Amino acid sequence: MKTATDPRHKRREYLVQQLFAAGFHKHSSPSVEQIWKHLDQIDPLIIAAAPEWPLDKLNHMDLAILRLAVYELVVDKGEPYKVIIDEAVELAKQFGSDNSPNFINGVLGHIVTDEIKASDS
Secondary structure (H helix, E strand, O other): OOOOOOHHHHHHHHHHHHHHHHHHHOOOOHHHHHHHHOHHHHHHHHHHHOOOOOHHHOOHHHHHHHHHHHHHHHHHOOOOHHHHHHHHHHHHHHHOOOOHHHHHHHHHHHHHHHHHHHHHO
C-alpha cells in the first residue's frame, strides 16, 4: 500500500466491504461476483491454512479480507504475493480486531508457502 488514497487500496476496501456484506446475505453483489464464484476454490485453502478456525467461527471481516487476498493470490495473480499480503494486513489493521493483522498474515503466509510448494512439484 503506497497511501490510503491509492486507487488500488480504495478498490480493495470497497471489495472487502462488499464481501463482508455478502457473507451475511449468502449471495454476492455484482462487484464481487467473480470472487464469489471461486469460493469453492478459495475457502478450502483458508480452512487448510487455519484448521482451528472453521469458517463459521471466523470474524466476518477477517473472512472477507482473506477471501479477497486468496482470490488475488490464487485466481487473479495480478500482483506479487508480497503486495497482496501487505494490502491484506493493512486492511486488517483498518477494519479488523487487534489480532486480525497477525492472523491474516499467518494464514496468507501459510497459503503462499503451500502454493509455492505445490507449483514446484
